[in-house]
Amino acid sequence: MLHGIDLEVERGEVVCIIGPSGSGKSTLLRCVNFVAPPSSGSVIFDGHEYSSPREHRWLPLLGRDERRRLTRLRSEIGMVFQHFNVFPHLTAEQNLTLGLRRTRGLGRAAAVARARTELTNIGLLDKADEYPARLSGGQKQRVAIARALALDPQLMLFDEATSSLDPELVAGVLDVMRSLAADGMTMLVVTHELRFAMEVADRIVFMDHGRIVEAGPPERFHEPTEPRTQAFLSSLGAGGALSA
Amino acid sequence: MISYDFRWGTIWDHRDELLSGLWLTLQVAALAFALACGLGLPVALMRMSTSPLLNRPAAAWIAVMRGVPLLVFLYWLYFAAASRGWFALSEFRAGVFALGLTGSGYMAENYRGAIQSVDAGQREAASAVGLGPATTFGSVIAPQALRIVLPPAINVLIALLKGATIVSIIGLADMFYVARTVSFDTFSPFELYTAAAIIIIAVTLTAATFTWVLERHLARADQ
Numbered sequence: 137m138l139h140g141i142d143l144e145v146e147r148g149e150v151v152c153i154i155g156p157s158g159s160g161k162s163t164l165l166r167c168v169n170f171v172a173p174p175s176s177g178s179v180i181f182d183g184h185e186y187s188s189p190r191e192h193r194w195l196p197l198l199g200r201d202e203r204r205r206l207t208r209l210r211s212e213i214g215m216v217f218q219h220f221n222v223f224p225h226l227t228a229e230q231n232l233t234l235g236l237r238r239t240r241g242l243g244r245a246a247a248v249a250r251a252r253t254e255l256t257n258i259g260l261l262d263k264a265d266e267y268p269a270r271l272s273g274g275q276k277q278r279v280a281i282a283r284a285l286a287l288d289p290q291l292m293l294f295d296e297a298t299s300s301l302d303p304e305l306v307a308g309v310l311d312v313m314r315s316l317a318a319d320g321m322t323m324l325v326v327t328h329e330l331r332f333a334m335e336v337a338d339r340i341v342f343m344d345h346g347r348i349v350e351a352g353p354p355e356r357f358h359e360p361t362e363p364r365t366q367a368f369l370s371s372l373g374a375g376g377a378l379s380a
Numbered sequence: 381m382i383s384y385d386f387r388w389g390t391i392w393d394h395r396d397e398l399l400s401g402l403w404l405t406l407q408v409a410a411l412a413f414a415l416a417c418g419l420g421l422p423v424a425l426m427r428m429s430t431s432p433l434l435n436r437p438a439a440a441w442i443a444v445m446r447g448v449p450l451l452v453f454l455y456w457l458y459f460a461a462a463s464r465g466w467f468a469l470s471e472f473r474a475g476v477f478a479l480g481l482t483g484s485g486y487m488a489e490n491y492r493g494a495i496q497s498v499d500a501g502q503r504e505a506a507s508a509v510g511l512g513p514a515t516t517f518g519s520v521i522a523p524q525a526l527r528i529v530l531p532p533a534i535n536v537l538i539a540l541l542k543g544a545t546i547v548s549i550i551g552l553a554d555m556f557y558v559a560r561t562v563s564f565d566t567f568s569p570f571e572l573y574t575a576a577a578i579i580i581i582a583v584t585l586t587a588a589t590f591t592w593v594l595e596r597h598l599a600r601a602d603q
Contacts, residue, residue, distance in 0.1 A: 211510025221505035
């Protein structure tokens with residue numbers, strides 16, 4: 137449940153969203169590309185306004201144009217999920233070529249070449265022909281990131297991308313995200329990795345109970361003004377992380 | 381007490397008729413299964429639509445096809461329809477349609493269960509990659525649902541195989557038809573019926589083994 141969210145993200149900006157579980161961080165992220173369509177409100181992306189498609193319960197075909205418009209929007213926005221959601225019936229390479237061929241309309245050879253470039257960038261070219269079941273969690277998540285990046289998105293959404301990884305695999309994924317941010321990618325990142333947020337974010341947004349409680353550059357969160365933010369940060373025992 | 385002498389030689393004497401009966405049963409079951417699979421999928425997709433224009437007829441179809449006893453269905457298609465002058469089907473076709481339509485109700489529910497049990501994250505990931513609904517279904521959902529639907533689909537095939545033995549009542553010369561006519565001549569019903577049952581068991585076991593091999597093949601990605 138979200139209430140009166142108003143958030144602007146500049147091109148090239150990295151915004152990290154933090155907050156307790158159930159605060160609406162993921163919901164907000166999923167509203168941006170309408171994976172979970174908001175019941176009201178709209179998203180303005182690249183100068184165009186989008187809102188949830190009206191429901192045509194009796195004649196779903198009537199909603200087709202609206203849904204196609206959202207499908208096109210999603211093709212400009214990459215998304216990385218907590219549980220990876222790689223396609224288990226496809227190899228790592230095929231996970232990438234599916235979108236390249238069907239969404240971007242590339243031919244087979246061009247799609248494979250692009251997929252291999254992306255897999256090289258994340259250091260997994262040697263796993264190109266492996267099925268996800270034979271990859272570690274960290275490798276799956278990197279494949280999922282590469283799958284999104286292959287489509288040249290203008291915005292990347294990360295929904296707790298490292299939350300279900302074993303601790304020793306987190307660093308590899310964060311490294312990929314860090315270099316992506318350094319390359320100027322626009323990113324909206326829901327994360328529990330406070331240290332990462334403090335280091336990489338241009339702006340941090342703290343959410344609680346479906347509202348944005350406090351937002352600003354990382355420095356602001358050394359001494360947050362809102363009591364709720366202070367309580368959350370100290371509950372993480374985050375003093376060390378913040379000063380690091 | 382009446383004594384009964386088993387004369388197993390009867391089976392051997394009538395082996396050609398039994399085998400051609402088996403061939404007929406296999407043909408009826410295979411065609412009915414193809415019909416059930418082909419018809420079940422659109423019914424399942426309609427059943428999952430939000431539109432009552434689609435999901436209500438589909439729900440009714442499933443209820444009728446699963447609910448009406450096969451025997452009654454067979455009579456409708458073969459005797460009733462012809463006697464009212466609606467349409468006339470050969471025994472063979474009536475058998476295939478009765479079984480195939482019944483099977484389509486079961487297959488529709490199997491498809492629906494399989495499609496719905498594919499992880500919701502897969503659909504989200506597909507739409508996040510910019511795939512439309514048709515590609516999402518064809519390239520992401522269906523290949524994963526296929527693996528899930530296989531075991532219950534083989535159950536339907538086996539049920540249809542057994543169901544196919546009922547077509548003898550409209551005069552198709554399947555194994556049980558052979559068993560019955562022969563028993564009239566020889567007064568030894570048990571031998572041929574038992575032989576027919578054993579043959580059916582052998583066929584269903586073969587089908588089960590085949591599924592097992594196919595499942596292992598499809599699961600290779602998980603190893």
